[in-house]
Amino acid sequence: MTSDLFWSVCETLLVNLGDVMQNNFMKIATTRDQASAFDAQDPLAHVRVHFKLPEDVTYLVGHSLGPPHSAALERLNHCATESWAKGLVGSWNSAGWFDLAAKLGGKLSSLIGAEQDEVMVTDTVSVNLFKLAASALPLTQGARQICVDAEEFPTDQYVAEAFADLIGVSCRRVQPGEDFGALSDGGVYIKSAVNYRSGERVDMKAYELKARESGALLLWDLSHATGVIALDMKKAGAKLATGCTYKYLNGGPGAPSFIYAKKSLLPKLYTPLPGWMGHAAPFEFEGRYRPRESAARFASGTPPILSLSALQGALEAFEGADMKILEAKAGALGDLCIARAEEIGLEVISPRVASKRGGHVSLKVKNGYPVTRALHAKGFQSDFRTPDTIRFGFSPLYLRYVDVWDLMETLSNIVETKSWDAPEFHARSEVT
Numbered sequence: 078m079t080s081d082l083f084w085s086v087c088e089t090l091l092v093n094l095g096d097v098m099q100n101n102f103m104k105i106a107t108t109r110d111q112a113s114a115f116d117a118q119d120p121l122a123h124v125r126v127h128f129k130l131p132e133d134v135t136y137l138v139g140h141s142l143g144p145p146h147s148a149a150l151e152r153l154n155h156c157a158t159e160s161w162a163k164g165l166v167g168s169w170n171s172a173g174w175f176d177l178a179a180k181l182g183g184k185l186s187s188l189i190g191a192e193q194d195e196v197m198v199t200d201t202v203s204v205n206l207f208k209l210a211a212s213a214l215p216l217t218q219g220a221r222q223i224c225v226d227a228e229e230f231p232t233d234q235y236v237a238e239a240f241a242d243l244i245g246v247s248c249r250r251v252q253p254g255e256d257f258g259a260l261s262d263g264g265v266y267i268k269s270a271v272n273y274r275s276g277e278r279v280d281m282k283a284y285e286l287k288a289r290e291s292g293a294l295l296l297w298d299l300s301h302a303t304g305v306i307a308l309d310m311k312k313a314g315a316k317l318a319t320g321c322t323y324k325y326l327n328g329g330p331g332a333p334s335f336i337y338a339k340k341s342l343l344p345k346l347y348t349p350l351p352g353w354m355g356h357a358a359p360f361e362f363e364g365r366y367r368p369r370e371s372a373a374r375f376a377s378g379t380p381p382i383l384s385l386s387a388l389q390g391a392l393e394a395f396e397g398a399d400m401k402i403l404e405a406k407a408g409a410l411g412d413l414c415i416a417r418a419e420e421i422g423l424e425v426i427s428p429r430v431a432s433k434r435g436g437h438v439s440l441k442v443k444n445g446y447p448v449t450r451a452l453h454a455k456g457f458q459s460d461f462r463t464p465d466t467i468r469f470g471f472s473p474l475y476l477r478y479v480d481v482w483d484l485m486e487t488l489s490n491i492v493e494t495k496s497w498d499a500p501e502f503h504a505r506s507e508v509t
């Protein structure tokens with residue numbers, strides 16, 4: 078079934094199930110049978126078979142690295158064995174490599190409520206944060222500060238601080254509760270739409286309204302939001318953003334990130350890393366930089382075509398997707414996890430209300446690392462963020478309600494029996 082057709086079947090199913098399904102997104106299963114009944118009515122249930130996951134694994138780490146969709150593997154294989162091996166350098170023209178990054182930006186735009194030429198796939202989030210911060214600061218009416226949350230993902234903090242040092246402005250670490258105060262002093266504020274640790278989601282529109290008063294520019298990190306919640310850059314009034322494609326978008330390990338820039342701002346944005354691929358006419362080999370008009374002006378060097386080909390397949394799987402349905406199911410899976418965690422007596426650090434969360438739920442668990450390893454040994458893959466946070470990512474595309482039920486039963490058993498306290502579960506891996 079083509080993905081277009083697939084999603085239209087989903088939509089029809091949802092319409093037909095109407096209230097029943099809507100209610101299920103709000104109800105929380107209290108038995109495994111009930112969870113199973115919710116799965117039977119899930120309009121996304123048929124997507125699962127397209128993901129290549131080992132049978133004995135329940136994959137709860139889609140917020141870190143999404144699993145491969147069959148379309149991604151097919152595109153990757155075709156790109157390597159046909160376009161590269163047979164088409165060779167000619168594939169820059171014949172296989173559409175030259176424009177692939179901009180084309181994928183256009184596809185991604187529909188998932189974040191942006192226009193096609195406002196999004197470009199390029200570089201990493203870390204690099205794009207720097208490019209955007211440097212392009213944005215001159216537009217903030219002479220303000221001399223870069224703000225970043227003290228609890229923000231480390232790369233955002235490192236980039237904010239290094240950029241501020243480089244150009245001699247102050248880097249302000251914003252403490253919880255001081256966000257609007259920082260915004261009212263202007264400058265550039267790097268902020269995640271969904272916090273990587275707690276899963277807390279912010280009201281982007283409220284931040285943008287506040288920023289407008291002082292002329293501050295918000296630079297959104299959408300890494301933990303894209304592909305799992307219904308983002309709408311236009312409605313939120315968002316001007317600048319970047320985000321990962323290897324998490325909920327399932328683009329593959331190290332898949333390039335994306336940049337979003339509002340159209341009206343684009344002509345005023347100048348990347349500090351102007352490369353030939355962002356030039357209006359790269360093959361004219363002009364000595365002076367002339368940026369492209371669209372968000373493609375943020376491209377720097379030669380794009381990673383093999384990675385982009387996997388991302389192309391991954392994004393095809395989202396074509397026609399209604400992000401509100403995905404968000405509702407991710408929220409419902411998270412609600413079930415939270416309800417069971419509270420019954421077991423575990424501390425939940427994510428917001429209780431689904432609309433205030435992204436796709437993951439985090440628990441604060443004593444001895445969280447060995448507990449994560451013990452879960453892994455039972456087939457439940459989750460991740461751990463030092464010192465004590467276990468995260469479960471609830472991708473709505475391949476996870477079932479029974480998976481969450483079984484996860485929480487297993488977790489309860491591991492905690493109760495202290496089976497986590499075996500030597501093999503204490504040895505730290507480099508990646509946690």
Ligand SMILES: Cc1ncc(COP(=O)(O)O)c(C=O)c1O
Nearest residue numbers: 201202203230232273298300334
């Ligand atoms: C919120 C957030 N921002 C940025 C990054 C890093 O992105 P990149 O590796 O593309 O620089 C991550 C990685 O997990 C992240 O979670």
